[in-house]
Amino acid sequence: MSASPVPPTPPPGPRSARPNVAVTLDGEEVLAFPGETVLALARRLGVPIPTLCQLDGVSVYGGCRLCVVEVEGEHRLPLACATEVSADMEVRSTSAELRDHRRRIVALLFAEGSHVCAACVASGACELQDLATETGVDHVPYELTFPSHEVDASHPFFVLDRDRCVLCTRCVRVCDEIEGAHVWDIAQRGSDARLIAGMDQPWGEVASCTSCGKCVAACPTGALYHQGTASGERRPDPGLIAFLADARAGVWEPRDNGAVSQPRDAAGPHEQGTTP
Numbered sequence: 001m002s003a004s005p006v007p008p009t010p011p012p013g014p015r016s017a018r019p020n021v022a023v024t025l026d027g028e029e030v031l032a033f034p035g036e037t038v039l040a041l042a043r044r045l046g047v048p049i050p051t052l053c054q055l056d057g058v059s060v061y062g063g064c065r066l067c068v069v070e071v072e073g074e075h076r077l078p079l080a081c082a083t084e085v086s087a088d089m090e091v092r093s094t095s096a097e098l099r100d101h102r103r104r105i106v107a108l109l110f111a112e113g114s115h116v117c118a119a120c121v122a123s124g125a126c127e128l129q130d131l132a133t134e135t136g137v138d139h140v141p142y143e144l145t146f147p148s149h150e151v152d153a154s155h156p157f158f159v160l161d162r163d164r165c166v167l168c169t170r171c172v173r174v175c176d177e178i179e180g181a182h183v184w185d186i187a188q189r190g191s192d193a194r195l196i197a198g199m200d201q202p203w204g205e206v207a208s209c210t211s212c213g214k215c216v217a218a219c220p221t222g223a224l225y226h227q228g229t230a231s232g233e234r235r236p237d238p239g240l241i242a243f244l245a246d247a248r249a250g251v252w253e254p255r256d257n258g259a260v261s262q263p264r265d266a267a268g269p270h271e272q273g274t275t276p
Contacts, residue, residue: 024090032085039067039080042093049093050102050131052109052220053168054081055238057245058177061169066102066131069093077101103135111142112191114163115221121234122222128166149194154204157211157227165195165223171215174241181208184215195223214241 019031025047032041042049052064060082068077072090080093092098109115109128117123131137149162172184172195183206187196198206216224217237225234243255 021085021087023085023088026091026093036085037081038069038078038083038085038091041085042080047093049080050134051081052127052131052166053170055170055173055218056242058170058173058241061173064105064166064168066105068098068101070095070098099135102131103137106131106135106137107140107142109166110137110140112145112147113166114147119231120164120222121225121229121231122164122236123232125232125235126222127220145191152197152203153227154202155209155211155227156204158203158213158216159225159227159229160195160197160203161223161225162194164221166221167193167195168220170218170220170238171195171224174214174218178241178244179210179212179214181210181212183209214244217241 017033019033019036021032021034021036023030023032023041025042025045030041030045036044039049039051039054049069050066052066053061054064054067062079062082065079067080069080069083070092071078071083077098085091106128110132115128117126117129120126123129147163152160152162167186169186172186175181175183183197183203185196186193187200188194197203198208203209213226216226217240219225219236220238222234239255243253246253
């Protein structure tokens with residue numbers, strides 16, 4: 001079973017509030033909101049910090065370890081997504097050590113999965129592929145595991161390819177916290193860990209699945225996709241999840257790219273995000 005996630009961090013304050021916590025980020029003195037995470041601060045200021053498991057609109061998981069930063073006085077590398085700012089904190093979002101750390105993590109993710117980009121439905125729209133480019137992973141210096149899980153195409157509308165899953169738990173959290181269907185979970189530990197549907201059933205046999213497509217929209221790789229999707233055709237929509245979470249909280253703002261990322265057939269599943 002997957003570990004209990006950290007509850008979502010509440011907004012740093014009312015929209016009229018002003019940041020008043022003095023923080024040094026990459027040598028520059030800035031002001032943060034009380035309760036704001038290092039990642040939220042960095043994004044607000046346009047400072048890039050790589051992430052993979054982080055997804056706006058759901059709880060913090062902190063499993064990918066890509067967003068670690070250096071904090072003056074800390075011996076460990078804290079997670080930017082789960083670390084709140086404090087007065088006079090000195091944070092470094094990049095360094096030689098951090099770049100090496102992130103490059104190794106991305107390379108290990110490629111080594112333990114089956115990520116052949118040229119043959120993947122998510123090629124060109126894959127967050128892992130983008131991270132490889134950003135971190136300079138042009139080859140994998142580790143022994144490849146060559147996983148061979150059976151592809152689960154039992155669902156009438158979607159497909160699960162576990163060999164491309166990076167265990168980010170986005171689908172688990174989205175299904176639990178947004179849709180409330182509790183279809184997904186992580187079974188086993190370590191190298192035996194894998195994504196399961198229901199009670200380790202074929203996805204198409206899980207009665208609680210509503211076919212909403214939110215898990216497919218949130219997946220950062222080619223692990224979850226629509227039936228009939230060819231190489232390079234998958235178009236994820238992770239921003240949909242934050243949109244739905246905000247809408248339920250009464251913060252309704254139009255989206256730049258429209259309501260959904262992929263239309264459905266008349267007999268298909270709900271349009272992604274139309275069942276908040």
